[in-house]
Amino acid sequence: AQSVTQPDIHITVSEGASLELRCNYSYGATPYLFWYVQSPGQGLQLLLKYFSGDTLVQGIKGFEAEFKRSQSSFNLRKPSVHWSDAAEYFCAVGAGRQAGTALIFGKGTTLSVSS
């Protein structure tokens, strides 16, 4: 069965420091991978996605992620964190059900930014 693991429940990073959020997936075929961000009480916003091709993908707000098939990972990175990046981050894998599609989400990582 498909699954997504985000090993870190909560991470605190100093403003201006670099960030890496981990994501590991389990999926039999080539995965479609996503990172979403959620501010408190809000819906989810897509940060970036990987379907195929270049394994380093760029997203919005200065985020990037690297797909590593050998490690079944899709870690999210940002070189310099801003206070406004504090939010909850979700990794997701595309896992078609029958003829349809429904993403499977990890349990999320809460990012706190300290000054």
Place this chain on the structure above:
Amino acid sequence: DGGITQSPKYLFRKEGQNVTLSCEQNLNHDAMYWYRQDPGQGLRLIYYSQIVNDFQKGDIAEGYSVSREKKESFPLTVTSAQKNPTAFYLCASSIGTGMTGELFFGEGSRLTVL
């Protein structure tokens, strides 16, 4: 502006009552979804619909019902059979039914059972 509108944003319910959460989209997307979010649990799929008048159960459909009479609308009813309905509910949509899977989300509805 295209998007997904969920209402109400906050809803309180007494035990034993059914409630319906509204989800409307003007993105002309074929597929629509309902997820439930609980603290530390991520998002869990309740129901999804790929086409009008058709829908499929997700991982936690028990105690919920949906309808898809119009392409734009996918209301979710939380019935009295749902044993722990207090949660944050998110509606989403996607283009077509292929493997791209990119979801567009509404801002959510928070249901509290008193």
